[in-house]
Amino acid sequence: MNINFLARPNILALKPYTSARDEFQGEASVFLDANENSLGSTTEGNWNRYPDPYQLKIKEKLGKIKGVQVENIFLGNGSDEAIDLLFRIFCEPGKDKAIIFTPTYGMYEVSANINNVDLLKFSLTADFQLPDNVSSIDSLSTKTKLMFICSPNNPTGNLIDRKSIEKILNAFKGIVVIDEAYIDFSPESTWINELNEYPNLVILQTFSKAWGLAALRLGVAYASKQIIELMNKVKPPYNINESTQQLALKALNNESQLREYVQLTLALKATLIEQLQGLRQVKRLYPSDANFVLIEVGDANGIYNYLVANGVVVRNRHSVVNNCLRITIGTESENKQLIELLKKYYL
C-alpha cells in the first residue's frame, strides 16, 4: 500500500520549517543560532534553550520498552495533536471523509469538524462491537481516508474484538487508527506488534491515563516510517516542551510504578463494580476493560446533578448512551464516597 497515494498533495509537496537545531548537526558548546537568552532563565532551572524537536531520548527509551524503532514513533502534545495531524495529512477539507464508530471518544468528531471533514458514522452493535458491514466499504469511491477504532472504547469501556479489527485491516484501503489510550488496563495486548504487517495502521497511546501524566500533555502515535515522516513534517517544530520531555523520561525509568498503579486500579475497580451491582439505582453495568465503568441508571441527569451538588463529579453520557454515567475508578475513599451518595439517592 502506498501511503503517499492517500496523503493530501499539498502535504506531500510541503517544504517543512527547518529550525535552527534542525540545520546544525554534530557537537558544539556555543549556541548562537536560535536567538535564545544566552544568560539564563527568569525562573529556577535551565529552560532558556529550545527543546529537542524530535524528542530522541524519550523515543529511544519508549522504543526499547515497546519493541519499536525510533522511526516508527511520533510524540504529540497529547494524543489529540496526533488525531488532528492525521486529519490534516490525509483528509482534503470538504472532500475526503473519515469513519468513526459511535458512541466513542468525542475528539475524533471535533477534530473532523475543525478540519471540515465529513464523518461516516456507524453505530456499534448492542454490545458495543464493530458492525458487520464495515469491511465492505470502498474507501476509493467514498473518498474515505481515515478510520478511528477506539479499543478499549471510551465511553463504553470494552475492548473491540480482535478478529473484527483484523478483518478491517485486511480490507480497508485507508488509514486505520486504533486508539489504545486504555490498553494498559485491559487484558489484551497492543496492536503495536502488528505494525510491520500493516503500513496503513496507526496506534495511538498516551501518557495521560495509566502513566498518570495527563497534565504534561504527551501522546504517542506508532506507525510505519512513511506515516511518521508525514506527521513530523506537519507538526509544530517544538511541539513537546522541555519540562514534559524531562519528566516523561524520568517516568519511563519507573515503569514498575505504572504496573503497580494498574494492578491497584483493577483491584479498586473490582470492588467498585461489586458495590455498584448491589445498588438498585444501577440498572445495568457494562463490562469494562479500562479504568472506568459505564452504568445505566433510571435518571442520569438527576443522579449526575445530585452527585455534583454533593461534590462528586462523574461524566454524564446521557447524550450519547441513554441514561448512562461514566465513572472513573477513584481512590478507595473516593469510590466509597460515590457509593455512599448513590445509596442515599431517593432514600
Ligand SMILES: *Cc1c(COP(=O)(O)O)cnc(C)c1O
Ligand atoms: C483520554 C483519551 C485520550 C488521551 O488524550 P490525550 O490528548 O493524550 O490526553 C485519547 N483517546 C481516548 C479514547 C481517550 O479516552
